[in-house]
Amino acid sequence: SAVISQKPSRDICQRGTSLTIQCQVDSQVTMMFWYRQQPGQSLTLIATANQGSEATYESGFVIDKFPISRPNLTFSTLTVSNMSPEDSSIYLCSVEDPSGGPQETQYFGPGTRLLVL
Amino acid sequence: AQSVTQPDIHITVSEGASLELRCNYSYGATPYLFWYVQSPGQGLQLLLKYFSGDTLVQGIKGFEAEFKRSQSSFNLRKPSVHWSDAAEYFCAVGLSGTYKYIFGTGTRLKVLA
Numbered sequence: 587s588a589v590i591s592q593k594p595s596r597d598i599c600q601r602g603t604s605l606t607i608q609c610q611v612d613s614q615v616t617m618m619f620w621y622r623q624q625p626g627q628s629l630t631l632i633a634t635a636n637q638g639s640e641a642t643y644e645s646g647f648v649i650d651k652f653p654i655s656r657p658n659l660t661f662s663t664l665t666v667s668n669m670s671p672e673d674s675s676i677y678l679c680s681v682e683d684p685s686g687g688p689q690e691t692q693y694f695g696p697g698t699r700l701l702v703l
Numbered sequence: 704a705q706s707v708t709q710p711d712i713h714i715t716v717s718e719g720a721s722l723e724l725r726c727n728y729s730y731g732a733t734p735y736l737f738w739y740v741q742s743p744g745q746g747l748q749l750l751l752k753y754f755s756g757d758t759l760v761q762g763i764k765g766f767e768a769e770f771k772r773s774q775s776s777f778n779l780r781k782p783s784v785h786w787s788d789a790a791e792y793f794c795a796v797g798l799s800g801t802y803k804y805i806f807g808t809g810t811r812l813k814v815l816a
Binding site for chain 2: 587590592617619627628629631634678680682690691692693694695696697699
């Protein structure tokens with residue numbers, strides 16, 4: 587498995603501002619993922635972040651709104667830009683199983699709870 | 704199209720009672736199947752996973768799940784629920800070769816003392 591931490595754990599922000607969320611994992615992993623969980627909803631994949639390449643965004647998510655950095659194999663950031671109340675969600679990062687293998691298991695961080703006023 | 708359905712939005716059981724959470728999926732290839740639990744204010748914790756082999760898989764915290772290909776189901780079970788099991792449970796299908804998951808909408812479990 588993997589131990590994943592996220593900062594901040596929660597924040598309250600004003601509309602029009604931006605927030606950068608950090609994700610740190612205790613093992614080197616190739617693939618990291620960012621998800622959004624809107625209130626009362628399931629998880630939706632925002633993008634996949636591989637070290638050394640541009641993030642790959644899912645339909646409905648764009649880089650200008652959710653820029654992602656992946657400077658090394660243990661760290662990634664997601665920025666929520668020009669926030670509106672509709673961005674109020676839990677943002678979770680996840681990583682592939684660091685032990686490798688074809689099983690596509692993901693391990694999740696504790697999440698960042700964002701409230702936009 | 705691929706999808707995961709968790710028919711029960713809320714389930715309430717008494718402590719000590721047995722539990723079964725339903726999950727049905729639609730996926731053309733061999734599925735990789737997962738159950739995650741999200742306790743209040745927490746992230747997702749992996750309970751168990753199925754890739755191949757024995758269709759009855761054991762997980763952490765006394766949970767098990769059975770893969771039934773003919774029914775496209777992967778139901779989660781626990782013989783005796785503890786108050787600490789109160790949480791939201793998500794079933795997910797992993798799309799082979801992509802690392803992408805499709806999550807169900809979740810089932811919120813309430814445990815009565």
